[in-house]
Amino acid sequence: MIEASGLTKRYGDKTAVYNLSFQVRPGTVTGFLGPNGSGKSTTMRMILGLDNPTAGRVTICGHPYDKLPNAPRQVGALLDAKAVHGGRSARNHLLSLAQLSGIPARRVDEVLGVVGLHEVAGRRSKGFSLGMGQRLGIAAALLGDPQVLLFDEPVNGLDPEGILWVRNLMKSLAAEGRTVFVSSHLMSEMALTADHLIVIGRGQLMADMSVRDFISANSADFARVRTPDTEPQQREKLSAAITEAGGHVLPEQDGALRVTGLPLPRISDIAHDHDVRLWELSPHQASLEEAYMRLTQGAVDYRSTIDQKEGLQQPLPPGAQPPVPVPGQGQPGWYAPPPPQQGGGQPFAPPQAAPAGPYGAPPAPAAAPAAPAANPYAQPPQAPPSAPQPAAPSAEPTKSEDAR
Ligand SMILES: Nc1ncnc2c1ncn2[C@@H]1O[C@H](COP(=O)(O)OP(=O)(O)OP(=O)(O)O)[C@@H](O)[C@H]1O
Incomplete structure (x- = not known):
């Protein structure tokens, strides 16, 4: 359980988060929504002890992060997938995080299997694609087999199959009774993944309710x-x-x-x-996107004022009329791609089904490591030093207050 109470963060004149109170409960996926700059990342950093609140408090299982016993075993987070040492291999990156947190090395191969990166575990992460980097960040979050998980834009850069995998992963983690808090700008994805929503605008709470209630209330x-x-x-x-x-x-x-x-x-x-x-x-019923747009339209800081497609349009030939809507086919498609080829093969045929991993892992090109035993951390290990941990599962929190 994550509990924020009167949480406020100011950076000089800028109030990033104001008087935010909410609970994120175990057993459900809670979506964290808000326009750009509304304070989502700041809130997540305060939850993880990477920024100090100006006022109010936020706790995980009743403790502020830096007072949490065994924090890296209890909390995992993906904040910034790019926050890795690019010269290290995926395995070495995870090994160093594991060592810092007293997590057994064998767990590294387990999570590499879960995220489908075991084939490339020896490769330097600086050569990774955006999606591979996201998977590595997710692996780091899962390393300590934590009960509380935070993901900031976890599907960023993932292909459709990766998005589906993340969706199933979030749901299965929640089904195991874990607390899953996930931010995203992809409304259609949130509608499929989250059970509950916390929506903020300009740092303040706008909604805290189930997805169904949110759509009904705002459309x-x-x-x-x-x-x-x-x-x-x-x-x-x-x-x-x-x-x-x-x-x-x-x-x-x-x-x-x-x-x-x-x-x-x-x-x-x-x-x-x-x-x-x-x-x-x-x-x-309206879509989550429609409901979200309706609720947040007054809280958007950055909005385009011009038609970004304007410069792409071909000038109309003299005397020609702009296209008119075709019933049942949506708005006129000036930029619509050509229709798919008739009768041809399937140039983008889906890949063969691959065996699912422990969390419906993405296709594994080679044999995955042996399936992990149920909760390898059921026995709490020796207590690590009481000093605040460097948040091993938080994918190297380089976005700390000081670093900005
Ligand atoms: N270290 C900092 N110093 C000054 N201002 C900051 C700092 N961190 C965040 N802010 C400001 O606080 C506000 C909230 O930022 P934050 O990154 O939390 O928003 P967000 O909801 O995560 O945005 P996005 O969806 O674009 O990632 C923004 O106006 C941002 O410029």
Whole structure:
């Protein structure tokens, strides 16, 4: 359990985090959302004892990080995947973290297997791709088999298969009863991964609730209603009747109607009363992205003011009209890629299924090390020095306050 109470951080005149109170509970994936510069990383650094709060406090299992017994065994974090010594191999990087924290060397090979890097364990990490670096950072976070895990943008740079793997990893870690706190700007991914959300804007708490409640609270549910395409007058008749009954009607691009303000049975009754046949009547909930945008639109510090695609557009030939929306195909696609080739092979055919690792690990090109025994750290080892640990699982916290 992570517990923040009145947490505040000022850097000179700048208040990065203000009076933040929340709990991150075990057994669930808690998403940490907020626009750029809203204070997510600052909050995570304070949780890990890398920045000192100006006011308030934050504890892990009841202790501030620097008072936590065996901190690297209890807390693992990925803050900045690039914070590694590029001249060291992946294995040596993890070995040095393990040694600092009194973690047995055999655990290094276990986590290399979990993240799918055992094949390249001997390679210097400076040659790693973005995704390999993320996997190495995740391996470091898992090293101490901790009960509390923090991940700052863990899917950054990962390919779709890697994103799926991280999603399953987070969920399985939470299912084991661990506390999983993860920040991301990818709303669609958060919607699939997180159970609970903490949303901040300009350093202050904006929402602390389940994903489902968050979407309901920040968006309007609606019904999609479609009448026969061949009888446009039916659509008009229904639209007028729904409006008269107090509903709000908006046309959808494919010819359907988007109705808010009336429950589905009422819409059905209205259609029946007016002799209108329906081809579709379905309930819809807005996406997490829509709900998030609606909540945070007033708390965004950095927003583009120009159309970033403007310079890419071909000038229209004299007399030509801009493209118009095509029903059912979204907005006109000035930059849409060509349609996939018909009848050809599958140039991007998915790879053959690979055996899953302990956490549904990514495909292992070679035999993975033997599966780890259940919780190799069930017996607490000898207590390490009581001085604040260098947060071995935090992937080398180079973003400390002093370093900035
Ligand atoms: N060491 C520092 N010195 C001065 N200002 C800082 C420092 N660290 C963070 N800030 C400021 O505090 C605010 C919050 O930054 P932070 O990195 O925590 O935001 P964030 O939500 O993680 O952003 P992003 O999503 O872009 O990573 C920003 O305005 C940032 O410029």
